[in-house]
Amino acid sequence: MKLSFEGVFFTYSTGVRALDGIDLSIGSGEFVAIVGENGAGKTTLVKLLNGLLRPDGGKVVVGNWDTAEYSTAQLAGRVGFLFQNPDEQLFERAVQREVAFGPRNLGFSERKIASKSMSALKTVGLADHAEDNPYDLAPFERKLLALAATLAMDTPVLVLDEPSIGQDAAGRRRIGRILRELHTMGSTILLISHDLDFCAEYAERAVVMANGHILADGLVEKIFAQNDLLQRAAVFPPQLVRLAQALKMPTAPLKVDQFVNAYSQWHRRKKRA
Amino acid sequence: MHGTLFVSGNSGLHRLHPLTKLALTFLFLVFAATLPNLLWLLAAFVILLVPMSAWGGLLRPFLRSCLVVITPFVISLSIIQGFFTPGETPLFHLAGFVLTGEGLLAGLTVASRILMALGGALLLMLSTRPDMLMLALTRSGLPGSLAYVVLTSIQIFPRFQERAQVILEAQQARGLEIKVNIFKRLRLLVPLMGPLVLSSIVDVEERAMALEARAFSRPGRKTSLLALADSPGQHLARWGLLLLMLALIGWSIWRAISS
Numbered sequence: 001m002k003l004s005f006e007g008v009f010f011t012y013s014t015g016v017r018a019l020d021g022i023d024l025s026i027g028s029g030e031f032v033a034i035v036g037e038n039g040a041g042k043t044t045l046v047k048l049l050n051g052l053l054r055p056d057g058g059k060v061v062v063g064n065w066d067t068a069e070y071s072t073a074q075l076a077g078r079v080g081f082l083f084q085n086p087d088e089q090l091f092e093r094a095v096q097r098e099v100a101f102g103p104r105n106l107g108f109s110e111r112k113i114a115s116k117s118m119s120a121l122k123t124v125g126l127a128d129h130a131e132d133n134p135y136d137l138a139p140f141e142r143k144l145l146a147l148a149a150t151l152a153m154d155t156p157v158l159v160l161d162e163p164s165i166g167q168d169a170a171g172r173r174r175i176g177r178i179l180r181e182l183h184t185m186g187s188t189i190l191l192i193s194h195d196l197d198f199c200a201e202y203a204e205r206a207v208v209m210a211n212g213h214i215l216a217d218g219l220v221e222k223i224f225a226q227n228d229l230l231q232r233a234a235v236f237p238p239q240l241v242r243l244a245q246a247l248k249m250p251t252a253p254l255k256v257d258q259f260v261n262a263y264s265q266w267h268r269r270k271k272r273a
Numbered sequence: 274m275h276g277t278l279f280v281s282g283n284s285g286l287h288r289l290h291p292l293t294k295l296a297l298t299f300l301f302l303v304f305a306a307t308l309p310n311l312l313w314l315l316a317a318f319v320i321l322l323v324p325m326s327a328w329g330g331l332l333r334p335f336l337r338s339c340l341v342v343i344t345p346f347v348i349s350l351s352i353i354q355g356f357f358t359p360g361e362t363p364l365f366h367l368a369g370f371v372l373t374g375e376g377l378l379a380g381l382t383v384a385s386r387i388l389m390a391l392g393g394a395l396l397l398m399l400s401t402r403p404d405m406l407m408l409a410l411t412r413s414g415l416p417g418s419l420a421y422v423v424l425t426s427i428q429i430f431p432r433f434q435e436r437a438q439v440i441l442e443a444q445q446a447r448g449l450e451i452k453v454n455i456f457k458r459l460r461l462l463v464p465l466m467g468p469l470v471l472s473s474i475v476d477v478e479e480r481a482m483a484l485e486a487r488a489f490s491r492p493g494r495k496t497s498l499l500a501l502a503d504s505p506g507q508h509l510a511r512w513g514l515l516l517l518m519l520a521l522i523g524w525s526i527w528r529a530i531s532s
Contacts, residue, residue, distance in 0.1 A: 052442045076448035087475065088436070089443035091467025101464065105448030135471060149447065 001063040001156035008058035018044040020212035031189045033199035036209035037234035046159045050075040080155035086146035096130040102153040120152035157188045164198045200238040200254035208233045225252040278398040286329030286400045290503045291409035296514040301393025303518045305386045307525035314385040322392040347384045354380030
């Protein structure tokens with residue numbers, strides 16, 4: 001589903017101007033990483049997508065809906081949202097009921113609710129915990145549960161705020177794999193993260209924000225290789241990029257296998273020369 | 274400080290030692306209980322409390338808070354006392370009930386006693402940081418854990434409000450419609466209150482551990498980052514205020530016996 005921000009401004013009641021004229025359009029099925037330092041406006045930007053915040057000026061469009069005309073609950077059917085802290089939403093006595101909450105709000109049929117929640121639980125690897133109390137799960141499992149609760153809503157757009165935080169290698173890989181799968185199935189994905197290694201591995205496009213502006217927008221390979229740009233945005237470059245730069249390689253591939261190929265080619269050429 | 278009545282400032286009132294202000298608050302409480310009639314009470318309010326709030330640069334918030342709290346008391350007490358106290362001077366008839374002058378006066382007197390006590394408490398709260406007050410109290414012997422309980426209960430409300438807002442957003446993002454009719458509202462309670470209560474319980478444990486990690490229950494005297502300024506004059510004044518309170522209480526007991 002297409003998303004667009006047209007000349008969007010937003011100022012908090014404290015007087016902080018969080019978004020200062022944002023123009024951004026995201027095509028259906030894109031996987032976009034939004035990066036930038038704390039307070040750059042990333043979370044504010046995505047909260048406009050489901051009407052948790054309303055722009056002071058400009059227009060935010062989700063699919064063919066102008067968000068100004070829809071409530072958050074309505075927009076929730078189009079934009080799924082994974083918040084940073086799962087404890088701010090879990091309340092049910094059983095994991096399965098927790099996952100069913102969103103789909104039920106959206107008015108799915110009982111059969112669809114059951115099938116969507118069960119498959120979401122399987123996807124995140126919590127199917128065995130369906131009857132457990134959410135608060136008996138470990139913190140990283142609660143985050144996966146919150147992800148399942150979002151997935152079960154079956155939205156065409158998915159917004160994730162720091163999904164990889166607090167996850168071990170297995171959890172990180174699992175979340176990455178889930179996102180990749182959703183991406184191939186055509187979901188539009190927005191990923192907010194300080195973890196550029198994670199972004200580099202899974203996202204296609206990167207939007208760099210600073211002070212309520214968009215500093216740069218383009219393919220992750222292009223954006224993440226620009227050290228000075230990342231420095232200006234106060235984000236830490238991915239490890240492979242730093243390694244490539246330390247080796248003075250001409251390119252900076254973002255995935256391990258690509259890096260290995262590029263490195264051996266470059267190394268061979270250098271030896272010959 | 275967020276979520277309390279405290280208004281920051283650097284006036285003489287702000288700089289008074291918290292215990293001095295607490296003594297004043299108690300004095301005004303004694304005033305509220307012992308001054309004989311409406312005239313005395315109002316005079317004390319206008320001559321003492323109002324100038325003190327002005328001294329602290331707090332006149333506007335002081336009067337506004339007084340007005341907000343006292344108005345419902347004035348109305349309800351005037352009606353109840355006015356209609357149900359027998360008296361010689363009927364002012365007003367309504368459906369067989371008579372509003373008497375004596376009743377109205379009695380109602381207003383009770384309201385002015387409340388105003389007096391309230392004003393004293395407001396002066397303290399508007400001009401004193403709660404942590405400073407607690408520090409002063411622990412220095413003079415209040416158990417530290419009790420001070421902590423008082424302080425956290427003051428500070429928990431804004432935290433609660435913030436968290437409630439975040440939860441509201443999270444559940445709306447999961448499709449919860451909150452603009453529904455009054456009967457459906459009840460059903461919103463569980464998804465909104467659930468996380469609030471549960472996460473607060475989780476919080477308690479973490480908070481307890483964090484406190485212990487910072488030697489909360491270590492025996493012995495603790496030092497504080499906050500500095501309390503006191504002076505021999507204020508120390509003397511507090512004893513003076515205490516004596517004045519005792520004298521007022523004695524006077525009012527003597528009046529009660531002799532009448």
